[in-house]
Amino acid sequence: MRMTKADYLALAETRFEALCALARHADFYTFEKEFNQVWTGMGRQVLEQTVGPVPADKRKKTVSTAATARLK
Numbered sequence: 404m405r406m407t408k409a410d411y412l413a414l415a416e417t418r419f420e421a422l423c424a425l426a427r428h429a430d431f432y433t434f435e436k437e438f439n440q441v442w443t444g445m446g447r448q449v450l451e452q453t454v455g456p457v458p459a460d461k462r463k464k465t466v467s468t469a470a471t472a473r474l475k
Contacts, residue, residue, distance in 0.1 A: 406452045414452070418445045 421441045428434040 406449065410452060411449065414445065414448055 418441055422438070425434050425438055425441070428437070
């Protein structure tokens with residue numbers, strides 16, 4: 404599974420309104436906190452689309468086909 408540029412841009416577009424809405428915060432702490440939530444959520448979606456879904460047991464490590472393909 405490989406994420407294309409179009410996939411990434413579509414995903415970023417869904418988060419654009421949330422990022423623009425951050426300007427309404429008067430204090431930087433709240434701005435930074437919500438910015439982190441939006442960006443982390445987007446990062447997780449990008450990671451899952453690139454590598455695959457996160458397993459239920461986070462301690463269990465599996466071999467990713469996306470990661471191992473680059474090693475060959």
